[in-house]
Amino acid sequence: MTGHRPDTRDAGPRSAGSGLPARRAHATRARRKTGPAYPYALYLPAALVYTVIFLVPTAMAFYFALTRWTLFDSEFVGLDNFRDFLAEQNLSIGFRNTVVYAVVTSALKVVIGLGLGVLLTSKLRLRGFLRSLVFFPVLVSTVAVGITFSVLLKPDTGLVDKALALVGISGPDWLGDASTALLSVALVDVWKGVGLATVIYIAGILSIPTDYYQAVAVDGGGAWHRFRHVTLPLSWPATYSVIILSFIGGLRSFDLIWTMTRGGPGFTSDVIASIIYKQYQAGFYGLSTAGNVLLFVVVTAIVVPLNWFLGRRQVSP
Template sequence: MKPAAEPAHARTASGRRRSAYPYALYLPAAVVYLVIFLVPTVMAFYFALTRWTLFDSSFVGLDNFKDFLAEQNLRVGFWNTVFYAVSTSGLKVILGLLLGVLLTSRLRSRGFLRSAVFFPVLVSTVAVGITFSMLLKPDTGLVNQVLGPYGRDWLGDASTALLSVALVDVWKGVGLATVIYIAGIASIPEEYYQAVAVDGGSAWHRFRHVTLPLSWPATYSVIILSFIGGLRSFDLIWTMTRGGPGFTSDTIASIIYKQYQAGFFGLSTAGNVLLFLLVTAIIVPLTYVLGKRQVEL
């Protein structure tokens, strides 16, 4: 005797319950995302249109944005931000790729070298900034003692201050880029390298025709992460130069912080909103272009 068929409406209800179950697992993450990101973002857009303190606020429209864009050193801060982001992300890509290739080769001590390269990533950014500020002191710093007559005031000279901070940023962050490249290179099938070897290709041919193109997903990740970090850079710059000498190493983030220090909370909130829009306007097209190239590969 065949069992009675389940009614159609019961099957539909059961299917809905089953299909709703996976989405319920997203709920905790959605709540955290809503509370930690979406709500503060909406509040920031509102308070950017006000002059506010901890206890009061008054609506001023777009005046904060006009005042922030009228800042004398904003143009310098904008170009410093772009320079810092481009230089740090570019160097992390190049050095991370080279170190990734080296540390995936048959080195006897590659485990130790991987740990040594990644170690700066674990160190506090503020601690790194203070340490290198001491090392780069013009009179007593170790760097100038090693360089002798070629030493200079690295952080006190307008022509070298921002570049010095950028190089320290690369030293601290290249370990993460290297780990990403190690993972990308290790995932390349060995058959490709064997095919190059059969054709008589050298190590350069293996790198040029196999490692470089097939590690593009890692390159994509490093570029996006490093560029976003560079555009939002603040802590290392503030620790080492505080935007000086003068305003020559100011970035948009440090200008915003100075407004907070001066008590112009609405003005600095407007600056944060503009920085958010700037990062979005740069990263979204960059992600599309790089992602399209990744698909084509």
């Protein structure tokens, strides 16, 4: 029995080609049906906390920056507060000191934190105790650290100058000299914060697969080669985190500087945050709020491009 049979010689390629968009559309519909990884209800508490703690105060700060306000009253003045704050004669000094402070502290935390991270992941006796010792300053109150080092750095009577005198060195007035005040506070900041950088580096170094180190050993490489070709590039995610966290902290730094120098001598160690606080102390609440908004804008304008640039350099094992 014979009948008409359609010619299917060329049907294979056409059906395959025509079926591909259909399969893609089906996969897209399937993804849409499955929805997010978790129910939306699980996101609600975090969204609520974020709104109450961050979004609402930020919106209120932007509004009150446009007013002259007290606890019981406010008067809308537009952009006058921003204009007056930008006209502050010490603002240029404060901005320069803020950037210098952030660069110095973050750079030293990266270098020292990486060195300590490598040391404390090696086969070292008392490694656990040394890790605790390095991290301990992070747990101490910043104000307590500032007061303690203010006493230690006093000229002639301070422990630092007395220790230098034993080897015949006459120490400067660390916090009273305009040329050393900001740097002295920055070094104290590094001492206090390098423990956190070290912990980040320890986590990053321990996450590197041992196969890479074994490959270097097979090729006859020594400790320097392991550090140069494995540890340094593959600990970049840790470096990225330390730079971002330290830089943001440096740009916003206030408590340690205020405790140790109060922006002095004169205005030579003032940063933007201390200038804002002085305006608040004088009762110019709207002006200080405008300063906080400007500081927020400055930090965002610096950190967002920095985050994008450093993120492009990520290296994964």
